[in-house]
Amino acid sequence: MKNILLLNGSKAFAHSYGRLNDTFHDAAVELLSNAGFNIRQTKIDAGYDVQEEVENFLWADLVIYQMPGWWMGAPWTVKKYVDEVFTAGHGSLYASDGRSRSHPDQKYGSGGMIQGKKYMLSLTWNAPEEAFVDPAQFFEGKGVDAVYFPFHKANQFLGMTPLPTYLATDVIKAPAVNTTLQHYREHLAQTLGFECPKPATDK
Numbered sequence: 001m002k003n004i005l006l007l008n009g010s011k012a013f014a015h016s017y018g019r020l021n022d023t024f025h026d027a028a029v030e031l032l033s034n035a036g037f038n039i040r041q042t043k044i045d046a047g048y049d050v051q052e053e054v055e056n057f058l059w060a061d062l063v064i065y066q067m068p069g070w071w072m073g074a075p076w077t078v079k080k081y082v083d084e085v086f087t088a089g090h091g092s093l094y095a096s097d098g099r100s101r102s103h104p105d106q107k108y109g110s111g112g113m114i115q116g117k118k119y120m121l122s123l124t125w126n127a128p129e130e131a132f133v134d135p136a137q138f139f140e141g142k143g144v145d146a147v148y149f150p151f152h153k154a155n156q157f158l159g160m161t162p163l164p165t166y167l168a169t170d171v172i173k174a175p176a177v178n179t180t181l182q183h184y185r186e187h188l189a190q191t192l193g194f195e196c197p198k199p200a201t202d203k
């Protein structure tokens with residue numbers, strides 16, 4: 001794995017200022033560049049060329065989505081990006097929905113054209129960790145990946161497979177930015193198989 005596309009889904013809106021997601025994105029760019037990966041990056045809210053983004057997906061071995069949790073999922077700007085870029089990728093990112101009259105064994109969702117590529121979600125939420133994992137709390141113990149099930153499936157429709165999700169919790173009520181950032185760096189290093197630089201001190 002050499003080429004990494006980093007998608008920054010930060011957006012300033014209401015009580016989200018976008019700075020934390022910018023900070024996570026920038027830290028990933030720095031860490032992964034220093035570790036020798038080729039990097040391309042797009043700040044979604046700053047605008048993008050849809051065809052260039054299709055090319056970026058074709059170029060990338062790994063796509064990392066950095067985004068805040070808004071109303072139980074991705075911000076509308078990131079959903080719009082997915083709608084625009086994936087749809088423009090008909091014929092290059094996916095061929096069809098996968099079904100075939102002549103091959104009934106080929107099922108819905110098997111028409112992706114970018115098999116072998118990976119994607120990863122890096123998410124910031126105000127909710128605490130226990131809201132996701134405790135069966136008695138809001139997400140009924142189903143975990144963060146169940147909350148993002150349609151988002152995962154959109155990426156898998158193209159043929160990609162997930163790397164483990166990074167979830168930063170309690171980011172408004174109890175932000176511990178340097179500690180959480182270091183955990184993210186360690187997550188990236190462990191997942192991609194390189195040594196992580198030493199931790200920074202917490203603010």
Ligand SMILES: Cc1cc2nc3c(=O)[nH]c(=O)nc-3n(C[C@H](O)[C@H](O)[C@H](O)COP(=O)(O)OP(=O)(O)OC[C@H]3O[C@@H](n4cnc5c(N)ncnc54)[C@H](O)[C@@H]3O)c2cc1C
Nearest residue numbers: 016017018019020021023068069070071072124125126127
């Ligand atoms: C429309 C909307 C819907 C939402 N829905 C949900 C939801 O369903 N569930 C949920 O849990 N949350 C929800 N939220 C909260 C949202 O997830 C958080 O506001 C978001 O994750 C924060 O990310 P940000 O990049 O905007 O952080 P920011 O607002 O930029 O920062 C968050 C905190 O971190 C600090 N900080 C940021 N960067 C740095 C830095 N570099 N150094 C030191 N401190 C820093 C800031 O001072 C602030 O205290 C929602 C917010 C909005 C606006």
